Amino acid sequence: MTARRQWAIVASVGAALALGLYAAVRTFGADLFPVAPGSHAPEFQAATMASGTPKTKNITDYRGQVVLLNMWATWCGPCKQEMPSIQALYDSLGAKGLHVVAVSVDDPGFEDAIRTFVAERKLTFEILHEGSGKIERDYQTSGIPETFLIGKDGVIRKRVIGAAMWNSEANLKLVRGLLDEEAP
Secondary structure, eight states: OOHHHHHHHHHHHHHHHHHHHHHHHHHHHHHHSOOOTTSBOOOOEEEEOSSSSOOEEEGGGGTTSEEEEEEEOTTOHHHHHHHHHHHHHHHHHGGGTEEEEEEEOOOTTOHHHHHHHHHHHTOOSEEEEOOSSHHHHHTTOOSSSEEEEEOTTSBEEEEEESOOOTTSHHHHHHHHHHHHSOOO
8 A cells, every 4th residue: 555545544534533523513512512500601792782883792802700691582571570680680799890791682673672671671781682593502592581690710600591580699699709709
């Protein structure tokens, strides 16, 4: 067997392994790399909803900060119930460094409905919009609301599926502890 033929076989085997790995990750990615407490928060891109020209924000914009990342929609009943507790948590700990980032997953074209929702509830934390479904896929959400508490190191510390009382004593204690941690 010639050296040329041996290299062709090695290249073919390498390509087959790479293709198999790619297919396995695409097929079983969520099982191989679950988004759960202890894992790094995945990247995302979402548009700001404040007045003026929308700007794109992503998880790296919050590096070194404690973040409560909430995914919600204007039509979601449990989201409507949960928002006052998120606002109360933000009122308590926002000045101490907690960043609340609520990402609406409403379809494109619902920007006015999102702004109305925010105004009616007097929400003062950051509101973003990502209507393509990508953030939901990347964070492996099973529905909304779904919330991720992310430490200064970018690691998910808590994941809550469904509405929660974010201003409960247990959650306040957890967030205070994260705020007291040193930034990496």
